[in-house]
Amino acid sequence: MNPSTDVSHPAPMSCLRSSEGRPVPLLGVSLSGDVMGGAARLVVRQRYRNEERRPIEAIYTFPLPSEASIAGFAMECAGRRLEGEVKEREEAFRAYDEAISTGHGAALLDEERRNVFTASVGNLLPGEETVVEVAFVQALKADEGALRLMVPTLVAPRYIPGAPQGDRTGHGVQEPTDAVPDADRISPEIARVDYGITVDIVFDLGREVAIESPSHAIEVRREEGHRQRVSLRNDRAALDRDIVLLAAGAPGVQAGLVCDRRPGEEGTFALTVVPDLFDAKRAAARRDVVFVVDVSGSMQGESIDQAKRALRLCLRHLAEGDRFGVIAFSNDFRAMEPALAPFTQRTLERADAFVAGLAAHGGTEMLGPLLAAAGMLGDAERDRLIVLLTDGQVGNEAEIVDSVAEAGKGVRVYTFGIGTNVSELLVNDLARRTQGAAELIHPGERIDEKVTAQFARATAVRVAGVTARFEGVDVGELAPAEPPALVDGEPWVLHGRYGAPGVGRLQLRGSLRGESFYLEVPVELAAEASRPGLEALWAGARVRELEESERGLSGKRAEAMHKRIVELAVRHRVASKHASFVVIERRTGERRAHGQPEARPVPVSAPAGWGMSSRPVAPMAAFAAMAAPMAG
Structure with missing residues (x-):
């Protein structure tokens, strides 16, 4: 009997269900691989199961590191492992769609952003499990004496600017706008989900290192030689925050x-x-610095407290002869002073008072304040810096990076990505395009060391x-x-x-x-x-x-x-926004499906520490809260 019409396969009532009452097809995610010689080679495995009585198409929007290269895609089903191939994006979709329409199985991996991807698993049969595997490589950076590996686990809610415009092509909760035409492809539904992630990563760095995590409780098992295997202490964790692993004592980056x-x-x-x-004889350059701090709704909770603490520490790294300004932004922005102020004890106290009064609410209109900051830095004879503190959760990253790089020629941007779910695409790109540097601060990491390191880079000879x-x-x-x-x-x-x-x-x-x-x-x-x-x-x-x-x-x-x-x-064989991975499973007999499968978008968890997730709130209400105007 064809499984697609077999009514003897009832859908279990005990499984996790979406907001529409349908079973969620994603059972869990695993992260495995190795870290050697300053690079990580990792694999994300997503396990799907169809608990319904008819074939479905599972659609999961998930993150990967923005600096990683996606180097492999495979599908395991019915006892077979099938390797994917890279095709031009539309060509890959046509191959996928044709396979689904003719009853075969298929999986597709599309890049929405460099750090946001969509996996589609078509014609998942009733009662069957399918595993999708995404392989990637990533160069790692030394971070205050430790090698730092950060892997995001959640496409968090982000602020979408602009007016509604254009047709939907995705399954997200946000509508396309003139500023973010793909908003519906980067905004998965938020729900209370039960699936989680497991970790199995081997560090082999040629010497003894101390591995710790500010994000998760971990177990470290020593193996042969200098190999150390890292797993989660509780075996499985929620996909609600970045996974951060630090290897202290790792060899620094060698020339x-x-x-x-x-x-x-x-x-x-x-x-x-x-x-x-x-x-040693070089005189310190006089600096003009504008601090720009994100106080939008997504910074509620621990993130805004970290940002305020980091900003106060940043202010204390200024010196006599420096000039500075402070701008806070959400749906609007306001400055401590309309122009740069000389750094003195009095202006420091005024800045401290300004920072103390900051509270998180509203949207994330980031471009305006950054352009205003660049406009305050007009003296090309001085060292000109913008220091941005944010979680980076916006939908118009490219517009912000391009506009600030063009308007602020000669201005370097130093970014702090703060929180449990940082969109490091914006944080890294803005720093790189302007010849600045980026630092990521997860709750539990030492903020003072991060601030000191950033200002050391900002003042270093170049x-x-x-x-x-x-x-x-x-x-x-x-x-x-x-x-x-x-x-x-x-x-x-x-x-x-x-x-x-x-x-x-x-x-x-x-x-x-x-x-x-x-x-x-x-x-x-x-x-x-x-x-x-x-x-x-x-x-x-x-x-x-x-x-x-x-x-x-x-x-x-x-x-x-x-x-x-x-x-x-x-x-x-690498992913691009113009080229996707696709894999086809040719089926025969009873395993061949009939009719078009129904789409089942996978909901995601609310971010850990996100202020708006601390109380029951419908997803669209949360986004409305992010758009509230800034007071003051």
């Missing part, structure tokens, strides 16, 4: 070159420079206008194509491709305190070397950079860039 190449094929390299630019030129070796497609500034003590990384092995040198030139700077780095590109994940890291970084460039193009140039991005993603 040098690593390669990945098979004989006769094109290779990939990553070159790391840790510049020593310290000059080489601007860096150019990179290779001699003696033929390299191509560098990522980033425009090298960032060299900052004293901060790792500077360049990825690229090469066709033939060889020995040469990299020449770095720039401007250091108004004088010419030159650094020569020896380069040896290996004929044969293995560095798993390196090609995906390069391809992901290159794709992200091209997508960013595409936003400023139109007409034939935009079409050519779109084609280039798709070709790159398909060739190197």
